[in-house]
Amino acid sequence: MDGKVVVGVDIGGTKVAAGVVTPDGEIIRQTRAPMSSRGDAAAGISSVEMAIRALMNGDNPTVGAIGICSPGPLDPKNGIVINPPNLPCWRNFPLGENMRRLFAVPVSIDNDANAAALAEARWGAGRGYRNVFYAGVGTGIGTGIVFDGKIYHGRTGAAAEGGHVGIDIHGPVCGCGKRGCIEMIASGPAIARRAREALEGGGKSALRDLVNNDVSQITGHTVGEAADAGDGVARKIMQDTLDALAYWLGNIIDLIEPDVIVIGGGVSSTLAPHLPEIRERWKGAVVNPWLDEIPMVLARYGEDSGIAGAAALCGTIPNRS
Amino acid sequence: MDGKVVVGVDIGGTKVAAGVVTPDGEIIRQTRAPMSSRGDAAAGISSVEMAIRALMNGDNPTVGAIGICSPGPLDPKNGIVINPPNLPCWRNFPLGENMRRLFAVPVSIDNDANAAALAEARWGAGRGYRNVFYAGVGTGIGTGIVFDGKIYHGRTGAAAEGGHVGIDIHGPVCGCGKRGCIEMIASGPAIARRAREALEGGGKSALRDLVNNDVSQITGHTVGEAADAGDGVARKIMQDTLDALAYWLGNIIDLIEPDVIVIGGGVSSTLAPHLPEIRERWKGAVVNPWLDEIPMVLARYGEDSGIAGAAALCGTIPNRS
Numbered sequence: 113m114d115g116k117v118v119v120g121v122d123i124g125g126t127k128v129a130a131g132v133v134t135p136d137g138e139i140i141r142q143t144r145a146p147m148s149s150r151g152d153a154a155a156g157i158s159s160v161e162m163a164i165r166a167l168m169n170g171d172n173p174t175v176g177a178i179g180i181c182s183p184g185p186l187d188p189k190n191g192i193v194i195n196p197p198n199l200p201c202w203r204n205f206p207l208g209e210n211m212r213r214l215f216a217v218p219v220s221i222d223n224d225a226n227a228a229a230l231a232e233a234r235w236g237a238g239r240g241y242r243n244v245f246y247a248g249v250g251t252g253i254g255t256g257i258v259f260d261g262k263i264y265h266g267r268t269g270a271a272a273e274g275g276h277v278g279i280d281i282h283g284p285v286c287g288c289g290k291r292g293c294i295e296m297i298a299s300g301p302a303i304a305r306r307a308r309e310a311l312e313g314g315g316k317s318a319l320r321d322l323v324n325n326d327v328s329q330i331t332g333h334t335v336g337e338a339a340d341a342g343d344g345v346a347r348k349i350m351q352d353t354l355d356a357l358a359y360w361l362g363n364i365i366d367l368i369e370p371d372v373i374v375i376g377g378g379v380s381s382t383l384a385p386h387l388p389e390i391r392e393r394w395k396g397a398v399v400n401p402w403l404d405e406i407p408m409v410l411a412r413y414g415e416d417s418g419i420a421g422a423a424a425l426c427g428t429i430p431n432r433s
Numbered sequence: 434m435d436g437k438v439v440v441g442v443d444i445g446g447t448k449v450a451a452g453v454v455t456p457d458g459e460i461i462r463q464t465r466a467p468m469s470s471r472g473d474a475a476a477g478i479s480s481v482e483m484a485i486r487a488l489m490n491g492d493n494p495t496v497g498a499i500g501i502c503s504p505g506p507l508d509p510k511n512g513i514v515i516n517p518p519n520l521p522c523w524r525n526f527p528l529g530e531n532m533r534r535l536f537a538v539p540v541s542i543d544n545d546a547n548a549a550a551l552a553e554a555r556w557g558a559g560r561g562y563r564n565v566f567y568a569g570v571g572t573g574i575g576t577g578i579v580f581d582g583k584i585y586h587g588r589t590g591a592a593a594e595g596g597h598v599g600i601d602i603h604g605p606v607c608g609c610g611k612r613g614c615i616e617m618i619a620s621g622p623a624i625a626r627r628a629r630e631a632l633e634g635g636g637k638s639a640l641r642d643l644v645n646n647d648v649s650q651i652t653g654h655t656v657g658e659a660a661d662a663g664d665g666v667a668r669k670i671m672q673d674t675l676d677a678l679a680y681w682l683g684n685i686i687d688l689i690e691p692d693v694i695v696i697g698g699g700v701s702s703t704l705a706p707h708l709p710e711i712r713e714r715w716k717g718a719v720v721n722p723w724l725d726e727i728p729m730v731l732a733r734y735g736e737d738s739g740i741a742g743a744a745a746l747c748g749t750i751p752n753r754s
Contacts, residue, residue, distance in 0.1 A: 267727065268690065268721075270690050270720075271690035276720045277688055278718070281601050281677065282601065290680075290717060290719070355602065363684070366595070367594070367595055367689070369587025369591050371588045395610075396610045398611070400591045400594070401515065401591060
């Protein structure tokens with residue numbers, strides 16, 4: 113490995129993934145390591161350091177810049193991790209400053225959805241568009257907004273929490289305390305939960321067969337699979353999910369009118385064949401008169417969106433830590 | 434009147450209001466004239482021209498710049514009025530170009546809520562804040578977003594249609610075709626409609642007395658008045674309205690995290706004493722951890738927000754027409 117490279121680091125509650133990312137957004141080398149998230153702050157830092165050093169494979173220091181995506185809430189401007197539930201090792205912790213001391217390079221930090229949005233805007237499905245709205249639909253729904261090539265942060269960095277934009281004031285209570293957040297309706301676990309609830313009455317469904325009658329094994333994917341196979345219960349759940357997503361995206365469009373909508377995350381493959389149906393439903397859910405001109409496309413990055421996103425941060429956010 | 438002045442023009446379906454606005458946002462002179470909105474395009478232009486000439490009172494041309502706010506949808510970049518329902522005289526009409534030809538000065542155009550947001554950001558209750566969210570709650574709910582001193586337009590100029598951000602996917606159908614838009618729940622006519630519906634069962638209410646038992650006379654104000662006087666039906670309507678507004682503003686905050694929220698429009702005086710209750714309700718409707726730091730304040734401009742907003746456009750949007 114010659115020259116200085118950009119390293120993208122994706123920190124989660126149980127693992128750290130790190131990769132070397134080219135200026136075109138290709139991940140040319142990557143590694144995964146356990147994350148010590150429940151010990152002290154230093155142990156957490158040590159996990160991250162080890163992942164980066166493992167990635168560099170003992171070479172002399174060739175890291176030119178480090179981008180990190182971490183669970184939020186965090187203060188991206190100052191590189192401070194506030195209090196993510198699944199990273200108890202860090203509370204109001206200056207992660208950026210610590211990493212900069214260790215590697216003596218610029219360090220940029222943001223949350224995973226913001227970072228993924230930037231990677232898509234810079235290198236992926238949102239490339240060439242001025243304003244990009246990214247929705248990662250997976251175990252949660254994380255969103256990011258990129259305006260003119262920069263992540264839109266809002267006042268403190270807590271903007272673009274689109275997963276908690278609610279569509280049903282009378283809906284189910286979310287972990288955040290609010291009712292009817294889209295995450296409570298259209299994330300993978302929410303789709304599965306709604307399917308389980310629908311089966312509680314004991315109705316017959318191909319879904320039961322897919323999970324050998326163990327409804328606790330139902331996932332968003334199995335619901336999608338059963339719906340595609342024509343199962344009535346699963347189809348109803350999927351239809352409601354598409355209605356909800358269309359309504360929610362309608363809200364996003366009417367408020368920020370992006371140039372493109374990029375759909376990523378673990379559930380995006382299940383949603384992929386249904387994007388035209390979401391558009392069909394938009395017609396009754398958006399006032400924007402130029403709606404048909406707004407493309408909705410699948411993300412370039414899948415599981416690696418964190419690494420790519422973290423690396424993308426290096427090019428656009430000045431180092432402040 | 435000496436020197437060149439900025440004129441703000443507020444076009445509606447039945448009238449044109451125009452005013453001379455100082456660089457500090459003071460409206461020092463204004464006039465109102467009928468708007469010929471149902472004739473041909475030239476008659477519409479003529480109405481606007483006459484209002485401006487009446488304002489200038491026969492003085493030699495001293496108009497330095499003209500700002501116009503017009504019902505949308507419109508294309509603010511090119512000064513084109515698309516097809517507002519209450520301005521049938523203009524369809525894809527280059528209003529900016531026509532006005533510039535008449536007065537030989539720069540002309541800027543935007544919709545009323547965007548313009549009002551800019552006036553508040555520049556001269557009013559949003560002054561000194563970087564990102565301003567303005568909500569004009571009146572016969573409709575119009576919103577505007579100002580980022581860094583500029584109106585946020587989105588892809589075509591159709592962004593910031595916050596009144597059609599929906600909070601209840603199962604709610605009442607709005608004129609736009611979507612269900613549960615906040616405008617269908619918290620605008621003046623929506624509050625009145627909900628009160629009439631609540632009284633349909635024949636229940637006793639002080640509301641009936643306020644309108645001499647003619648429920649068609651109920652307005653948002655009468656509901657507010659009856660609620661303040663302790664009437665049970667009216668109180669329930671107001672509580673639900675505050676719930677809805679808190680939920681909706683929670684969505685706005687979680688998506689764009691503004692630095693300040695400015696509440697204007699005809700219903701704002703009814704809402705004014707209840708702003709602390711909206712904040713109370715926010716606690717369960719927003720994930721933003723710094724919510725308490727976001728002020729919610731009443732607008733500086735009332736009925737004149739269109740004139741002030743139109744004038745504010747002159748300082749920030751370059752003339753493109």
